[in-house]
Amino acid sequence: MTAIEIRDLAKSFGSVKAVDGVSFTVEAGSVTGYLGPNGAGKTTTLRSLLGLVTPDSGEALVDGRRYVTLPQPVSEVGAVLEATSFHPGRTALDHLRILCVAAGLPDQRAGESLEMVGLADVAGKRVGGFSLGMRQRLALSSALLGRPKIFILDEPANGLDPAGIEWLRGFLRHLAHDQGAAVLVSSHVLAEVEQTVDNVVIIAKGRLVRQGTLKELTTNGDTAIRVRASNAADLAPALEAAGAAVERVEDGLLRVRGIDAEAVGQIALDRRVVLTEVTQERSDLQKVFLELTGER
């Protein structure tokens, strides 16, 4: 069954159309990146999915049902929203124990979940003294309490240091690929999700602009090869003779289109030119993203 389904979702705040007819699905066992610039409507979509915001029209379903009708929501869906939603005077463990008893889960889940995100040693500390990264981990541990199979995370990498982001990537991949969970993760920073997500949904100004696998998006159009050579001036005509389009970027650096890297190497060998760099240029997600969202 489709884990998450958004169908023609629309929501306005006053005269601002926050989300305007968005539809997409997320399947079990995959990580889907929900991408868009700030204010694109990501958070509104996710909050509609979780019953916190009532959409004007359309549907947002988890396991084919509206979130508010789930008998045990915490055991089906784990959600991470903004990292500020803690009482500063309460300890991490107490925060989770409150959620446990409200959800009818055993209290020891609180300690277990803190351990899963590496916060076990600060369990008894007040949240007011936590860094943003620690709060993000605490939010994630609250999503793990009910051991759900669907995860909805809004900008979970915000405030994490590089090591924390690396950890988060591994954690999300583990949830989806090893445990078969469906993970929907929003971000406005592409580098955060590029190495994590299987599928990408891009939204801008409340409208969906692109949906597909990461591969489909990044292998868009023809790609160039950067070639650096000791005798580039000599190499360029030979490449052109082989049918390549050569752009002379600077002294010693060429951008080559129309032939593959192996052909470049073969021609260089034939001409006895020393290559110092051969790089396949990838049309990176960042560029695609900026083009699609009209930020450039």
Add this chain to the structure above:
Amino acid sequence: MIGLVKAELRKLFTTRLWWIMLIVMVVLVGVNLAFIIAFAGVSQNGGPALPERDTMEWAQVAWSVGSSGGIFVMILGVVMITSEYRYQTVTGTFLTTPRRERVIAAKLITGLLIGLLFALVILVFEAATVVPTVLLSGGEFSLAETRIPQVSVGILASLALYGLFGIGLGALVRNQIAGIVGAVVWAYVIESIFTAIPALHSVGKWLPGGAAQSLMSIDIDTGLGRPEWLPAWGGALVLVAYGLLFAVVASATTVRRDIT
């Protein structure tokens, strides 16, 4: 629902406000008692004097001081709801319990329980101060001829219902500062006006403070004539009605709003 009430109790007991409020309340009741002990039997400017310290009439007046704890329970009730919005913990609360009216119902019950707890503390404190005072002044302490049992029940009921009232009020306003200021202004300004001026008693007895007074059913002559309170059960009904009315209106309006 038991789980949700437990969760609400945990929310309260895992932060510091509850015991700060409890201490402040006990101190205030203590100060009031100190005055009543000090001025027992003293007549000023020919005005009505408090009974002598060794009488049960005095003990009864001293006992009724406990009703002043209501405001603290009310503020605690307001904070129980408004702090969820202030610290955005309401997001987690509604994610765990998406049917929001269940959360409000659990909070109402918790407000009642907290009111009872605070009232019990007051009663223990009063017993520990009033009884020795009577005995040390050479009197005999006997409940037989007094209304102290009724006053005690009145304190229990009015504090519990003030808890309910605070929850309802908090759900309605959502803003913490507005909720607390509103509660204090209401209790100390508006209620005082309506209970102190005889011409306004007919309205005052229907207000939460007047209703709470009727639970105590004590005649206190303010010098401006004896106020006519509702019967005790009527006062209880009025307080319950306020709390539930606020909660129902809030559930239909503010509580249903988008959490963004």
